[in-house]
Amino acid sequence: MDWQIVIDSLPRYAEPLWVTVQVTLGSAAVALFVAFGLGLMTSSKHLIVRTPARIVVEFFRGSSVIVQLFWFAYAMPQLLGFQFDYAIMVGIMALGLNYGSYSSEVVRAAIGAVPKGQWEAATALSLSPWTRTWRVVIPQAWPEMIPSLTSFAVMLLKASALVSMVSIIDLTAMANTIGRVPGNELLVQYGFLLVVYFILAWLIWSGMRLLERRAKRGIGIGARPSKKALADGHGVQASGGAM
Amino acid sequence: MPSPTSNEPIIRFDRVNKDFGDLRVLKELCFDIDPGERVTLIGPSGSGKTTILRLLMTLEHVTPVKHPDENGGVIWVEGEPYSHMKKGGKLHVANERYLRRRRQKVGMVFQQFNLFPNMRVLRNVTEAQVHTLRRSKDEAEAKARDLLELVGLSDKIDNYPNQLSGGQQQRVAIARALAMDPDILLLDEVTSALDPELVADVLAVLRDIAETTSITMLIVTHEMGFARDVSNRVMMFDQGVIVEEDTPDRIFSDPQEVRTQDFLRAVLAE
Numbered sequence: 227m228d229w230q231i232v233i234d235s236l237p238r239y240a241e242p243l244w245v246t247v248q249v250t251l252g253s254a255a256v257a258l259f260v261a262f263g264l265g266l267m268t269s270s271k272h273l274i275v276r277t278p279a280r281i282v283v284e285f286f287r288g289s290s291v292i293v294q295l296f297w298f299a300y301a302m303p304q305l306l307g308f309q310f311d312y313a314i315m316v317g318i319m320a321l322g323l324n325y326g327s328y329s330s331e332v333v334r335a336a337i338g339a340v341p342k343g344q345w346e347a348a349t350a351l352s353l354s355p356w357t358r359t360w361r362v363v364i365p366q367a368w369p370e371m372i373p374s375l376t377s378f379a380v381m382l383l384k385a386s387a388l389v390s391m392v393s394i395i396d397l398t399a400m401a402n403t404i405g406r407v408p409g410n411e412l413l414v415q416y417g418f419l420l421v422v423y424f425i426l427a428w429l430i431w432s433g434m435r436l437l438e439r440r441a442k443r444g445i446g447i448g449a450r451p452s453k454k455a456l457a458d459g460h461g462v463q464a465s466g467g468a469m
Numbered sequence: 470m471p472s473p474t475s476n477e478p479i480i481r482f483d484r485v486n487k488d489f490g491d492l493r494v495l496k497e498l499c500f501d502i503d504p505g506e507r508v509t510l511i512g513p514s515g516s517g518k519t520t521i522l523r524l525l526m527t528l529e530h531v532t533p534v535k536h537p538d539e540n541g542g543v544i545w546v547e548g549e550p551y552s553h554m555k556k557g558g559k560l561h562v563a564n565e566r567y568l569r570r571r572r573q574k575v576g577m578v579f580q581q582f583n584l585f586p587n588m589r590v591l592r593n594v595t596e597a598q599v600h601t602l603r604r605s606k607d608e609a610e611a612k613a614r615d616l617l618e619l620v621g622l623s624d625k626i627d628n629y630p631n632q633l634s635g636g637q638q639q640r641v642a643i644a645r646a647l648a649m650d651p652d653i654l655l656l657d658e659v660t661s662a663l664d665p666e667l668v669a670d671v672l673a674v675l676r677d678i679a680e681t682t683s684i685t686m687l688i689v690t691h692e693m694g695f696a697r698d699v700s701n702r703v704m705m706f707d708q709g710v711i712v713e714e715d716t717p718d719r720i721f722s723d724p725q726e727v728r729t730q731d732f733l734r735a736v737l738a739e
Contacts, residue, residue, distance in 0.1 A: 341583075343579060349526070349528060350526050350572075350646070351576075351596070351597035351649065352569055352572055352597065354569075357601075444587055446586055
């Protein structure tokens, strides 16, 4: 492979790289929001809350991302006369809703895995449903979610290449454009593309691993006793086993 | 039924039924508990003791009976309906909002401690004070520090629960329940999950609380020595009914019913 060709075309990749990053981060944020919303709703004991959430989840999981992209990009403006101000919003919304629906199952499973005793203790202390959810249940479920959410985030990054199909110039679209110019060798551009996506995925993995370690410390796993306890000469006691 | 006193009972079970599927765990159960009384519930497993505590903590709900005004099936606490609420002069099954208000005066310590693992010891004890009782953070922390000192864990304030032994965790759980100033404290086999050498510390703390406060206690335990020391009354359950009840001295030294005798012989032989 002739890497000189890539180096020569590097400046043209700067903006598409930024588009890919924006679409990935933007849709990840939407997906996280959607995942918690739908995940909490599908965990509800009330049928009236659970049912609509289930319908939304199954709809977005059951239909193709590409078709959803086309809907947001072309069908919605015609049907509703509504168009996003920025083209990348189409990609952010379609990917965010799709991956948010998938991830809501992760959120639901992690909430379901919080021991029953925790809910009972929250009831015994008369905590409101809000306090129970956000201060007791979610903080314990969160570290459990991170590994699965990481997989989804990496899949989301790779799926962001799909936005090139609705005329958004991301990395993939640019590689196609540059590669077709004679002398620029499509294979070289595609090879470069593989490497860039891999590096981006690696950045996501590393970031999420840090997050996971922090989250686990937040529930006392791998946490050191406070400085004060150490200064007083009290080390970590044998764990009581039950958590 | 216990002899009536001048005080209104703090807890009254009036013909309470509780079914789990086809199984009737409590059968038209009636009993009164006076304010400040400490009552131990004993009996073979499956006799309904823990269900009574869970009903009082509203973790379970009574099996509704038709026309509760005449037929009972109602739990009363502090003279007010508890499992039910008055609406238009009649008793209806209590809704969640009513229960959330009423259960604030009831506290519970669990067999498995159930401390919040995501909070350090101090916050385990302050969290509900701040969010449920709306105490200021300073007030809640002062109270928590006092109680953690009472249970002998002042030096563990900044640790996470999983850095503590089972006995220490259970003592934090006791402090957490007391921080809510309950009128009624429910102790559900609080030493059953502990290693034998850790039981004594937990029981010592509870003895101390029993001696120095007037909190009404309902205790489910297999520690007969503890039951004898702290309780005013022992109720023997079998298959959802009270077989026998008496002072601890009488029930442990001279049980009248065959089922009580058999049960005590089995437990004390362990």
